[in-house]
Amino acid sequence: MNRADRLFHLHGLLRAARHPVHFDTLRDRLEVSTATLKRDIRYLRDHMEAPILYDRHFNGYRYDPHAPEFELPGIWFNETELHALLAMEQLLDGVQPGLLGSSIAPLKTKVRKLLGEGGQHADLVASKVSLQPMALRRTNDAVFGQVSGATFNARPLSITYHGRERDAPGNRFIHPYRLVRYRDNWYVIAYCDKAQDLRTFALDRIRQAQPANLAFRACDDRTLLHHLGASFGIFTGAAREWAVLRFTAERARWVADESWHPDQIGRWDGGAFELQVPYSDPRELVMDILKYGPDVEVIAPEGLRQMVGQRLCAAAQRYSEAITP
16 A cells, blocks of 8 residues: 555554554554554654654554544645645646657656655646646747756857847857746856856747857856845846835735745834845836835835836826826
């Protein structure tokens, strides 16, 4: 039997027992090894908080008769475990037939087996939980293969990049260091010879990628980690400013529980909530601020406040024109 079945069976034996059940009896009834039974008992007691008591005299186990009645939860995964397994299952289901088809099939089987060990049947778990990607942009498979291979093998690339800001393709030589999956889309952090600095490239905007006959420029982990985590969102790099945002009491009930950045500072001010986040490029931050409309005010810096105010005024003007009789 699998782990879920064993734990259900063990729970039933302990719940029905009026006296301690000898360890050997539990092992024989479950048809498991000594080590497996010890692990199952420890998991049931430590992770599921079952009120298991050990009687040294009888070398047996039972539920504490004075504890509240214990029942197994409907599903035993924590948040990250469930997300990881369902994300893997959905990603594997979306893989197109190819060279790895025979290898991916066993992975699907293993993932579904793990889902089934969480206390519910795999099909039931998958049908009750939905992961919804948002604003997903399609990446060319050939480009993804070239970029990921160059990243893993520390090799420079020649790319044709069609950035959205300039809306014109250009050629770059890059030295890729890290692939990043952010808000359901892929990016690569790389040193750009043209910019002579670290840059973030969206993979869906890379039109062509091929190996470059150049020496690879290495980057130490400390510099890379600082570049990745220093500021807000996907626009990486050293933070140049701190945004100070004040949310209304109604919106604060949500924002106060959100993590915008690992170094953020939050404090309650009466019923309102003040959030401070570091950023290097305001573009993504402005979009996140605008979605809260009148429920947030930019207190500082002044440049960010003006930028958001101008966007709101432009939006108000457009709507006022639309509703004018």
